[in-house]
Amino acid sequence: MSKLAEYRQLEKHLAEQLQALEALKGDDELKKEIEFETKLRKLLDQYGFSLKHIINLLDPETAAGRHSAASADSTRKPRTLKVYKNPNTGEVIETKGGNHKTLKEWKAKHGADTVEGWLKT
Secondary structure, three states, rough: OHHHHHHHHHHHHHHHHHHHHHHHHHHHHHHHHHHHHHHHHHHHHHHHHHHHHHHHHHHHHHHHHHHHHHHHHHHHOOOOOEEEEEEOOOOOOOOOOOHHHHHHHHHHOOHHHHHOEEEEE
């Protein structure tokens, strides 16, 4: 696409977006939402509350559900370190997962069962 065609296309999209923005500015529902948000934020500042506090106050079950899901992730058992030693080359790999580049190469070349036999405990 030429620069001129790209420019005209972007100019057209910008005009469409500006038209949509102008239409929204006249929308009564949007004005009500903006007024509500402004008043709510003033009220929160006046009483020293945050949005999180209000959510916890109005819907404690949702807040408790989010908290328990986060704590479940933090209690996950850490992966154990595995050490593989290639008997042909003497090369040693230490990894906690199976996504190691050299380990994948060994498994492709020698077979997964053979490489797992090189695992040191």
